[in-house]
């Protein structure tokens with residue numbers, strides 16, 4: 001007799017343990033909860049922390065979206081979707097609104113998330129103080145004592161050396177006025193989306209064996225000095241060359257034929273969605 | 289010099305720091321049977337034994353003793369880098385009055401370090417982040433004390449670099465590029481950056497060229513004169529202590545064996561070990 005394949009890959013015991021860690025993470029916003037990271041059918045560092053969260057959460061009624069740096073069709077996103085689909089049979093989608101569970105690497109979707117959705121972010125390095133202090137035993141104590149001089153010092157050093165903070169991504173945030181947290185390598189542009197997010201945000205680091213969380217409606221403040229306010233990437237005056245979107249995170253690209261730089265939505269499904277709706281409108285106009 | 293009217297700013301009573309469990313033999317009063325600071329039956333090292341001292345406002349207290357006599361251990365205990373085995377520490381400050389500061393929470397100890405203390409370590413690697421710019425090293429202490437304004441911290445840091453004679457155009461360099469004397473100066477600037485009433489200096493001049501030594505000693509004297517900071521200055525070199533300290537303690541095998549005005553100790557040493565130290569200086 002052949003054993004039934006395990007629903008969502010992990011055995012129920014492992015899923016329960018991951019969910020217990022997740023509950024603790026939700027109860028202590030921004031606090032890194034250790035968990036026994038499992039072997040997954042992909043290399044650690046390729047989103048196994050996020051994948052384990054997804055596997056522990058996914059149910060038969062879920063609809064899954066997976067994005068990798070804004071793209072639903074990257075190899076990594078596709079292989080995660082394949083694994084979940086093969087082991088659960090649930091539908092996957094590219095439309096943010098349709099998904100109940102969204103696993104993402106390095107972006108928060110442009111469409112505002114709702115209270116009926118959970119966002120799972122993949123985290124390579126969960127410890128925001130690691131560059132300042134190598135020893136885990138010490139960083140644990142620093143968190144316990146709310147001693148975040150190290151995080152501030154790293155920003156100060158950037159300002160001294162480059163005139164401004166140069167964290168392109170993973171700019172540290174203060175969660176609920178208590179824990180300093182690495183938001184995962186999302187662009188600074190996405191940090192404000194975490195503040196009072198309606199959706200639960202879970203962050204998983206497979207290699208570093210940590211889970212942490214931003215529960216819905218939690219205050220998230222990006223660290224910034226009084227005389228150097230926090231700023232996201234600035235795209236003012238720029239728009240998507242396909243859908244014309246402004247106020248979204250844009251990728252810059254160099255067009256060889258024209259020798260010009262142009263911009264396009266980094267969130268590909270958002271862009272496709274807007275284009276689709278524009279076409280619909282045109283079709284409607286044409287038929288009237 | 290009479291000090292009866294004045295209250296000590298910092299007072300240490302019976303500080304003991306042992307490495308090891310201790311045993312029946314070495315726990316007896318007076319700890320007979322130790323070889324120097326070491327118990328041969330259980331292997332415990334008594335790095336500091338029953339050390340008591342007072343530091344008065346604005347004075348420089350010198351601590352001298354041979355290598356291994358417990359000077360750095362004492363400093364690290366006072367700075368809370370090390371937990372003491374037993375003893376009391378009090379500081380005459382309205383915020384800290386009446387408490388044994390060895391017993392307070394680690395958060396409170398951190399507060400004292402960040403707001404009341406400055407420290408210059410024997411080894412600059414302990415006191416500086418060699419991979420951060422010098423100006424950031426100085427700002428670290430201000431950040432820890434709650435500084436959140438870059439402009440203010442930078443100008444305070446620049447002023448201190450000027451005090452310790454580090455040219456401003458080098459402020460963005462990491463101290464690992466600096467000579468030993470410059471590193472000690474950056475440490476001193478960092479230690480001063482939160483305007484501490486108490487400053488600890490552990491072998492600041494050791495390993496420096498004589499001319500650099502003299503410059504650092506002048507700097508310390510100038511800081512005492514201008515800022516009125518109380519200091520404990522540790523050195524194995526009596527010549528350094530003689531130039532700096534108003535009063536001096538002599539340590540041997542973790543114990544204070546002699547204490548008094550520096551001039552008196554130099555003129556009329558009591559303990560055989562101190563006599564040896566003084567005569568070797570002449």
Ligand SMILES: Nc1ncnc2c1ncn2[C@@H]1O[C@H](COP(=O)(O)OP(=O)(O)OP(=O)(O)O)[C@@H](O)[C@H]1O
Nearest residue numbers: 307325333335354355356357358359360361362524
């Ligand atoms: N972590 C430790 N474990 C065991 N023994 C230690 C430890 N640290 C220091 N000691 C011992 O404590 C004693 C005092 O050392 P300390 O470094 O305080 O001496 P010192 O007077 O500063 O010497 P130096 O002039 O060489 O700097 C020495 O016998 C040393 O071996």
Ligand SMILES: [Mg+2]
Nearest residue numbers: 359360361410
């Ligand atoms: Mg020493």
Ligand SMILES: [Zn+2]
Nearest residue numbers: 240243265271
């Ligand atoms: Zn677009």
Ligand SMILES: [Zn+2]
Nearest residue numbers: 311314327330
């Ligand atoms: Zn013993």
